Amino acid sequence: MLTFDPVEHRYFWNGVRVxxxxxxxxxxxxxSMVPPATLEIARQKGIAAHKLVELDAKGDLDESTLPEWMNPILAQWRAFVSQFGFKVIASEKKVYHPTHRYAGTLDLFGESNCGLAYVDVKRSFMAGRAIGLQLAAYQAADVQEHKDRRQARRYALRLKEGEPYRMQEYSDNNDFNVFTACLIRHQWKGKK
Known part of the structure; x- marks a missing residue:
């Protein structure tokens, strides 16, 4: 059984950390070139944007509680939903890959004008191609439970105040292979 410690941001499978x-x-x-205070502000805003999307997707968002800076984010999210025809099937879903033994939280999975889609909410595209690896890893884990999602497309959705939303598709078929190489390296580094 997959469990998650939100304080330490740690995942466990049957009590064993993964x-x-x-x-x-x-x-x-x-x-390294980004000041720590700037990173922390971006992290907090990212958490808030994820929560906004999750609550709005579930129909549980109380707009009267939003700080002013989040109103443009909400407008962008809703514009994306409308223009992309996005219908949320899963939001903030914890996933685990039993063969490769890793876990994570996929932001969104749903139906769209382009078919089934995994969507990761971002404040920027600074992580570049690594976003494709992230999405491929979530998809590979989720497909263990839902085989029909194997052909779903993968997107990052940038929501940032002061700018229109932006979508980026990640379609490199090697993304999961590169992710597994990173996983093997991660496991190797952890061995003493």
Whole structure:
């Protein structure tokens, strides 16, 4: 059984800690030039944007509680839903891959004008191609339970105040292979 410790951001399978997707690929993006305070603000805003999307997707969002800076994010999210014809099937779903023994939380899975789609909500595309690896890892884990999702497309959705939303598709068939190479390296580094 998969469990998650939200305080420590750790995943466990049957009580044994397993690596998480973002931890496995985290060193692929160099953030050393970004001041720690800026990173923390971006992290907090990212958490808030994810929560907004999750609550709105479930119909549980109380707009009167939103801070002003989030109103444009909500408008962008709703524009995406309308223009992309996106219908949420799963939101903030914890997934585990039994063969490769890693876990993570996929942001969104749903139906769209383009067919089935995995969508990862982002504040920026700074992580570049690593986003494709992240999405491929979530998809591979989710497909263990839902075989019909194998052909779904993978997208990142950037929601950022002051700019229109932006979509980026990740379709490189090698993304999961590269992710598994990162996983093997991660496991190798962890051995003493």
């Amino acid at each position: 690596p998480n997707v973002t931890g496995i690929i985290g060193d692929l993006t160099d953030l």
